[in-house]
Amino acid sequence: MSIFSEMYFTPDEFSRIAKVEKSFISALENRGVLQTTKKRVGNVDRKMITLEGMQNYFRNLRASDSVAAATEMLMNGTGAVSAGPQIPIEAVAMATELAVKKPTLKKQMFYNVKGGTGKSTLTAQYVMRSAMMGYKILAIDLDGQGHLTVNLDVLDGHERPTIYDVLINDLPIEQAITEVAPGLDLIPANLQLCNIEIPLNSKPRREYRLGEAIEKIADQYDLIVADTNPAASILNGSMLVTADLVNVICATNPLSFHGMSLVMATIENMEREFRKKLNVKIIPNMYDAREVISQEVLGELRSQFSTWCAKSVVNRTADLNEATKRRTTVWNVSSKGTAAQDLSQMTEELLFTQPQV
Ligand SMILES: Nc1ncnc2c1ncn2[C@@H]1O[C@H](COP(=O)(O)OP(=O)(O)O)[C@@H](O)[C@H]1O
Numbered sequence: 001m002s003i004f005s006e007m008y009f010t011p012d013e014f015s016r017i018a019k020v021e022k023s024f025i026s027a028l029e030n031r032g033v034l035q036t037t038k039k040r041v042g043n044v045d046r047k048m049i050t051l052e053g054m055q056n057y058f059r060n061l062r063a064s065d066s067v068a069a070a071t072e073m074l075m076n077g078t079g080a081v082s083a084g085p086q087i088p089i090e091a092v093a094m095a096t097e098l099a100v101k102k103p104t105l106k107k108q109m110f111y112n113v114k115g116g117t118g119k120s121t122l123t124a125q126y127v128m129r130s131a132m133m134g135y136k137i138l139a140i141d142l143d144g145q146g147h148l149t150v151n152l153d154v155l156d157g158h159e160r161p162t163i164y165d166v167l168i169n170d171l172p173i174e175q176a177i178t179e180v181a182p183g184l185d186l187i188p189a190n191l192q193l194c195n196i197e198i199p200l201n202s203k204p205r206r207e208y209r210l211g212e213a214i215e216k217i218a219d220q221y222d223l224i225v226a227d228t229n230p231a232a233s234i235l236n237g238s239m240l241v242t243a244d245l246v247n248v249i250c251a252t253n254p255l256s257f258h259g260m261s262l263v264m265a266t267i268e269n270m271e272r273e274f275r276k277k278l279n280v281k282i283i284p285n286m287y288d289a290r291e292v293i294s295q296e297v298l299g300e301l302r303s304q305f306s307t308w309c310a311k312s313v314v315n316r317t318a319d320l321n322e323a324t325k326r327r328t329t330v331w332n333v334s335s336k337g338t339a340a341q342d343l344s345q346m347t348e349e350l351l352f353t354q355p356q357v
């Protein structure tokens, strides 16, 4: 099991993720909507929420299926503790609205033909942050470098089957799936995947094989997210053919910006060739507000690609590198830091993106 799967949240962290006031937590426990546990920190027992506790809270509310029913569930919770503090209605509204939502665009990919823009880092953070909300998620590593696999702390990826075995050797896709944490599965990658282009090229229906494989298991998941290789490869093309949303990660530096016209041209070519319109979100990454060049690139992205540019921006922070090194989420590094805030905002934006096409 991964480092992420053993994560604990303080009441404060739970309150920020679930958008519930901290003073409400006991009421949620009494109502059976939230389970907490005691964990020894130093020489005191602290109230904590396990990853599964967090996920079950979201699932409990989501099972109620409507905002009205979820609100009822939370308000009754307040009633159960007669001496408990009154909860402002806005707090309940935000919490329930968030909890009952499902991802709007199920099949997503992180994409850029340029390397080093932060695709694998943000994919890993995105799937872990989404998993905290109790969704059932499948991450797929489509890059032979296996950085998503490493970021998710699956260190024996080189011994496991990959999407290569599924697309070339007809391995049933279920057999390529490995569990990273409760609610989070992964199809890992290893160096063999770097050699997939030639055998894939000679397969019948080559661009449709990935989509057809994913379709077989899509019902089991709320969200399927692929990290791709930095090239205009057939493998990436196959993911573009099946994706509902393409998240283009663009670093806020001049070369990354320059490369954007190539990325958008690749997407347009795919749209023409496969007669399909794609939803695209451009996410500016590694932003540094102190640098004029960073500000300029962000401004250009927002003006030239206004239809697609995300509201969220991911700042350049040491926390993201630290999280990569520790193979876990930025929440484990610093739950109040800029990176945790940026990633939370990005996650909510991408989970609930309204389709444009
Ligand atoms: N916002 C950020 N702030 C600081 N470092 C970042 C940020 N985003 C990514 N990185 C770092 O940049 C490097 C390249 O990121 P990576 O996700 O591997 O890019 P890609 O998958 O696009 O090739 C990694 O070391 C990663 O930790």
Ligand SMILES: [Mg+2]
Pocket: 116, 119, 120, 121, 143, 147, 148, 228
């Ligand atoms: Mg990568």
